[in-house]
Each structure stands twice: as C-alpha cells, then as structure tokens.
Amino acid sequence: MDASVLLAGNPEDGLSLWFSWELTQEDLEWPRCDDQVMLMAYFPDEMFEYPAYYKVAGAKRKAGQDVLEIPVAMAGKSMEVYIAVIAEDRSDVSRTQYLGRIVAPDVT
Structure with a gap:
C-alpha cells in the first residue's frame, strides 16, 4: 500500500491526521475492498x-x-505515524507501514 499522511487543523481547535492511500483495481474488488485500515500516532x-x-x-x-x-x-x-490494513473477517493483517515523524504545531 502506498500511503501518506498530512497534519491539518490548528492547536486551539484540534488537530487531524489525514491519511490517504493509492488504490489499485484489485483494491476496489471483493474481498479486498472491504478491508479496513488501522491508524496510529x-x-x-x-x-x-x-x-x-x-x-x-x-x-x-x-x-x-x-x-x-x-x-x-x-x-x-x-x-510517529503508522498505517496497516486488516481483512474484514480479521483473518489477515498487513505489515505496518511507517509514514514518518510529524511535529504538531504548538499553541502560541
């Protein structure tokens, strides 16, 4: 999975990590289409x-x-930000992909 992450928002109201990933034709077909992502900061x-x-x-x-x-x-x-994918029936899990270190802006 080719994934990336961006930090959005502001420190006063809350921050969000926006994850996105490339989709292949295989990703859009059953059963892979119903796999779920797991996200971690x-x-x-x-x-x-x-x-x-x-x-x-x-x-x-x-x-x-x-x-x-x-x-x-x-x-x-x-x-440190990570993403992985788990099968809908929980029978299989991908390797975790490290997306990098992000520093959240400070409240000033």
Whole structure:
C-alpha cells in the first residue's frame, strides 16, 4: 500500500491526521475492498498513561482516505505515524507501514 499522511487543523481547535492511500483495481474488488485500515500516532517522548492515539476499525480500503483526530493537549509534541490494513473477517493483517515523524504545531 502506498500511503501518506498530512497534519491539518490548528492547536486551539484540534488537530487531524489525514491519511490517504493509492488504490489499485484489485483494491476496489471483493474481498479486498472491504478491508479496513488501522491508524496510529505514537508519542514516544511522552510519559503518560496513553502515549498513542489510534483507530483499529478505520475506513474501508476502497475509501482511499481516513482521519485520525489528535487531542489539543498534544500540540507541540512529536508523533510517529503508522498505517496497516486488516481483512474484514480479521483473518489477515498487513505489515505496518511507517509514514514518518510529524511535529504538531504548538499553541502560541
């Protein structure tokens, strides 16, 4: 899967990670079209109880995009961003794809 991610929003109102991925003809056909993405933003420098925000039942593969909301409290923090795909029947999971490090803008 060829995927990318962009950070949108502003620190005062909330931030969103917009994930998108390339679709092939095979991705649009059954059964792959109903696979779901799993999204994660991990905050490695944070020492709190939940250093990651994630979505394990994201958009279907055929959608080509999904959004992960990031709380305002994470403004100014560095996050490592990942995506993977899971079969609709949960029988198979792709390898995780690392999409890079993003620093959320700080509230000024």
